Amino acid sequence: MKKSGIKKIILKLSEGLLATVTDLLLLQFFLIGSSLGKGKTSRGAYLVIQEAAKNWEEINYRTLKQAFFYLKRKGLIRSLLEPSITALGRKRLKKLMPQYQSNRPWDGVIYLITYDIPETKKIFRDKLRLILNRIGAGYLQGSVWITPYNPQQILKEFSHLFGFEGEIIVSCIGKDGYIGNESLNELLNRVYRLEEINNQYGKFLDKYRKLSLPSVDKWKAAAMYLSILKQDPQLPDDLLPDNWRGNKAYQVYLYLTKKGS
Incomplete structure (x- = not known):
């Protein structure tokens, strides 16, 4: 093949x-x-x-x-x-493997990241996008990203290393803020696809939470759960929907894949 x-x-x-x-x-x-x-x-x-x-x-x-x-x-x-x-x-x-983060401290601020790096410097724009993805920022539009975790130190180091001081701007938005006509919760749900991911967690729970250990295929259960976790931005609990199923799915995953079963 x-x-x-x-x-x-x-x-x-x-x-x-x-x-x-x-x-x-x-x-x-x-x-x-x-x-x-x-x-x-x-x-x-x-x-x-x-x-x-x-x-x-x-x-x-x-x-x-x-x-x-x-x-x-x-x-x-x-x-x-x-x-x-x-x-x-x-x-x-x-x-x-994606790692489940049980500790998600949050300072109560949402950070809006905008940058003005010309297309002629595409290699640096791509490097910046890669960094933003790695730190869990969500793409909003154009050259605008959003994240609940303070990115200022990382972006300051990037700007200094590649000479882009003043071309990357970080703004702060309170928990009750709006961007355009969307509330913060609506915006986070759209940018991070929270409803879609939550539905996937729901399907995982529907399939596996009632199964006894001897009947479970560990490989299939782990592959299904980890593939969902890979998409999960793992936002602070205060920013997640009330019916968020991610924490319960993690407990079921641990139970199903525990050693010696």
């Missing part, structure tokens, strides 16, 4: 979370390896591969075995006899 075809399959299987077979298999080790690897035998490790092959019928067994040996060579799993990941493997997964 061509690499482009494999990548499409992987993205489909992992709900857009991961982009390589090795990362898919590493997550599989993390999710189900601990419950299979109670005895240090090679059978446990190969059971992980067989479970992956069952879930990912579109990827052939040989490709999965190659990924398995790659993980071992890179020190991401403990050994060929023990189906569990190493500290290095956990570190890699932490970088790949």
Whole structure:
């Protein structure tokens, strides 16, 4: 199979979370390896591969075995006899996977970011957009972004590094403020697609909250939850809708994927 075809399959299987077979298999080790690897035998490790092959019928067994040996060579799993990941493997997964933030302190201010970097300096505009995405800012329109988290220090460093002092402006809006004809809550809901994400959390809960642990496919449950979390801006609780399902979904995810189940 061509690499482009494999990548499409992987993205489909992992709900857009991961982009390589090795990362898919590493997550599989993390999710189900601990419950299979109670005895240090090679059978446990190969059971992980067989479970992956069952879930990912579109990827052939040989490709999965190659990924398995790659993980071992890179020190991401403990050994060929023990189906569990190493500290290095956990570190890699932490970088790949979205992380749920339980602590979301907020200073009660919404920050509006505007910039005036000419299109002739597109490379810097793109760098700035990348930074804004990484800090969780939401795109409003044109060269305007919004975020509930204070971006001033990061943007000050960016401006100083690339010589854009005075061309990036940060304004503050109170919790009860308006932008145009929209209230702040309406604006955040539109920019961050909160209603859509909340509906996805609802579907996850409808599917998994009443299932008993032995009947749950950890891989599918984790892939579904993490794919939603990846879209979630994880706004402060004060800015979330009253019926927000994200916190409950996280508790169900923890329960379903806990070790030893």
